[in-house]
Amino acid sequence: MKIIKSVARMQSLSMQKRTEGKRIALVPxxxxxxxxxxxxxxxxxxxxxxxxxxxxxxxxxxxxxGDFERYPRDLKRDRVMAEKAGVDVLFCTSAQDxxxxxxxxxxxxxxxxxxxxxxxxxxxxxxxxxxxxxLFNIVQPHEAVFGLKDYQQWLAIRRMAGDLNMAVKxxxxxxxxxxxxxxxxxxxxxxxxxxxxxxLGLQQSLSMAKYLVxxxxxxxxxxxxxxxxxxxxxxxxKIEIEYVSFCHPETLDERDIIxxxxxxxxxxxxxxxxxxxxxLLSPGE
Amino acid sequence: MKIIKSVARMQSLSMQKRTEGKRIALVPxxxxxxxxxxxxxxxxxxxxxxxxxxxxxxxxxxxxxGDFERYPRDLKRDRVMAEKAGVDVLFCTSAQDxxxxxxxxxxxxxxxxxxxxxxxxxxxxxxxxxxxxxLFNIVQPHEAVFGLKDYQQWLAIRRMAGDLNMAVKxxxxxxxxxxxxxxxxxxxxxxxxxxxxxxLGLQQSLSMAKYLVxxxxxxxxxxxxxxxxxxxxxxxxKIEIEYVSFCHPETLDERDIIxxxxxxxxxxxxxxxxxxxxxLLSPGE
Numbered sequence: 001m002k003i004i005k006s007v008a009r010m011q012s013l014s015m016q017k018r019t020e021g022k023r024i025a026l027v028p029x030x031x032x033x034x035x036x037x038x039x040x041x042x043x044x045x046x047x048x049x050x051x052x053x054x055x056x057x058x059x060x061x062x063x064x065x066g067d068f069e070r071y072p073r074d075l076k077r078d079r080v081m082a083e084k085a086g087v088d089v090l091f092c093t094s095a096q097d098x099x100x101x102x103x104x105x106x107x108x109x110x111x112x113x114x115x116x117x118x119x120x121x122x123x124x125x126x127x128x129x130x131x132x133x134x135l136f137n138i139v140q141p142h143e144a145v146f147g148l149k150d151y152q153q154w155l156a157i158r159r160m161a162g163d164l165n166m167a168v169k170x171x172x173x174x175x176x177x178x179x180x181x182x183x184x185x186x187x188x189x190x191x192x193x194x195x196x197x198x199x200l201g202l203q204q205s206l207s208m209a210k211y212l213v214x215x216x217x218x219x220x221x222x223x224x225x226x227x228x229x230x231x232x233x234x235x236x237x238k239i240e241i242e243y244v245s246f247c248h249p250e251t252l253d254e255r256d257i258i259x260x261x262x263x264x265x266x267x268x269x270x271x272x273x274x275x276x277x278x279x280l281l282s283p284g285e
Numbered sequence: 286m287k288i289i290k291s292v293a294r295m296q297s298l299s300m301q302k303r304t305e306g307k308r309i310a311l312v313p314x315x316x317x318x319x320x321x322x323x324x325x326x327x328x329x330x331x332x333x334x335x336x337x338x339x340x341x342x343x344x345x346x347x348x349x350x351g352d353f354e355r356y357p358r359d360l361k362r363d364r365v366m367a368e369k370a371g372v373d374v375l376f377c378t379s380a381q382d383x384x385x386x387x388x389x390x391x392x393x394x395x396x397x398x399x400x401x402x403x404x405x406x407x408x409x410x411x412x413x414x415x416x417x418x419x420l421f422n423i424v425q426p427h428e429a430v431f432g433l434k435d436y437q438q439w440l441a442i443r444r445m446a447g448d449l450n451m452a453v454k455x456x457x458x459x460x461x462x463x464x465x466x467x468x469x470x471x472x473x474x475x476x477x478x479x480x481x482x483x484x485l486g487l488q489q490s491l492s493m494a495k496y497l498v499x500x501x502x503x504x505x506x507x508x509x510x511x512x513x514x515x516x517x518x519x520x521x522x523k524i525e526i527e528y529v530s531f532c533h534p535e536t537l538d539e540r541d542i543i544x545x546x547x548x549x550x551x552x553x554x555x556x557x558x559x560x561x562x563x564x565l566l567s568p569g570e
Contacts, residue, residue, distance in 0.1 A: 007450065015452065019306060102536075104395040105414075105448035111389050129390075130449075137450040163390035164415075165292065165422040167300065251387075 001083045007097045014140040022049035026141035031055035032072040033081045036176040036184035040145045041085040054091040061127030107133045109156040143169040151278045183277045190273040198239045199270045201231040202277040213281045220246035242267040286368045299425040307334035311426035316340035317357040318366045321461040321469035325430045326370040339376040346412030392418045394441040428454040468562045475558040483524045484555045486516040487562040498566045505531035527552040
């Protein structure tokens with residue numbers, strides 16, 4: 001496995017591989033790998049000749065909360081895990097190389113980034129779509145693989161790639177969960193044991209909603225009420241719901257009634273840690 | 286010469302040529318060719334295997350003034366001229382194909398698009414950088430060639446390509462002028478004979494400024510005064526200056542004193558037609 005730190009070297013390697021007719025796949029990450037990342041790598045590994053995994057904790061997508069400085073990093077561990085997953089190139093770039101002095105260009109997806117996480121994280125998706133555009137241009141992948149825990153992010157990136165005619169297939173892969181159901185996230189390491197328990201409320205809410213919909217419930221309002229009760233009753237540690245949204249899985253428009261396939265997306269703060277989770281509800285299945 | 290109307294067909298042709306190791310050049314235009322366009326094609330012709338010229342009057346970069354509907358079009362004539370200039374592919378795309386329903390992504394260069402034409406044409410450069418990103422992704426050129434009459438546009442596009450790591454060389458080529466000095470522009474066809482005469486005021490202002498700087502004048506303020514006098518005294522038809530700017534040729538920051546290489550950029554309305562022109566001032570040369 002090669003470790004490349006320079007943007008220019010990464011881009012010229014990709015260009016060379018392209019001319020050789022090789023198929024390139026990219027898994028963009030912020031590092032601190034967990035089984036979710038590894039599942040993306042394993043999936044991508046089978047679908048390309050050159051598997052590039054990028055690690056970049058992108059300052060542009062963080063708010064002023066200090067989450068950027070706090071974000072966990074462990075390159076040594078990541079290296080071992082990537083090598084084991086069959087990665088060809090670990091592209092570890094730096095903010096200096098990605099945002100040299102004078103940098104002033106942004107890519108923005110408008111409507112899809114407004115609701116859900118867009119409400120509480122202004123500028124976040126703009127930072128994501130900008131850095132992903134850069135990574136696509138540098139690594140020149142035929143396919144890029146993202147985790148569906150960040151469903152809205154995946155949707156925005158897929159929209160961006162389509163709108164801007166990027167020749168990249170944007171693939172979303174299922175959420176990987178801990179044994180008890182908690183969605184894997186690098187931010188889970190922030191949780192105290194009590195918070196870790198409380199965090200299960202998110203996944204339990206999804207299960208509850210699925211159950212209710214299977215039983216014929218069609219009202220987002222009633223399900224939301226149940227979910228809020230469940231979360232607050234179940235947990236002793238502080239868990240604060242940011243949003244519970246029942247929305248169209250392509251447009252993210254809020255649904256009044258659950259008749260067709262619906263995305264249920266949840267965000268909550270558990271202590272100081274912001275967690276998200278989601279699932280698709282398919283009434284009548 | 287091939288005429289391609291579909292985005293998908295253009296992109297797949299470019300991909301094929303790329304795999305064959307061919308060098309692609311793109312001249313993005315809005316059609317209604319004049320000698321300025323032809324000079325870009327002639328330049329690009331020598332530097333590539335596949336010369337693509339795009340014609341697209343991009344609704345997104347026009348304001349609500351009706352200039353978009355009014356913009357001159359003559360595909361029949363453009364075809365003949367392009368063929369003669371050795372163009373391989375004339376890519377004539379449509380707004381439906383470029384902006385399908387649900388389109389919502391934009392590319393924006395921030396600081397460079399604020400001054401000069403950015404002041405009177407809000408959203409213009411955002412429309413330009415978005416469509417050029419799309420054209421770059423569709424045509425996948427190694428080099429794209431622009432005219433320097435639209436100096437600010439060229440600067441913004443070059444900045445965008447650099448900031449987003451697009452693997453495209455963005456080349457700017459000198460302004461081509463009519464015999465009497467008027468900068469070539471498709472919009473010149475709008476001018477009445479009296480307006481056509483008045484329009485010469487722009488180029489005369491540039492000449493005057495060059496003369497004054499050669500004589501040792503360093504004050505933008507004093508040169509501006511002379512230019513305004515020259516323009517208003519010389520012309521009987523209505524000509525209204527929008528801006529006269531002496532600025533840094535890379536950052537477009539306004540200059541207080543002309544010591545180093547300086548861009549002089551002018552915009553004016555002649556009747557209903559908005560014209561621009563510019564030159565580089567090199568004191569001490």
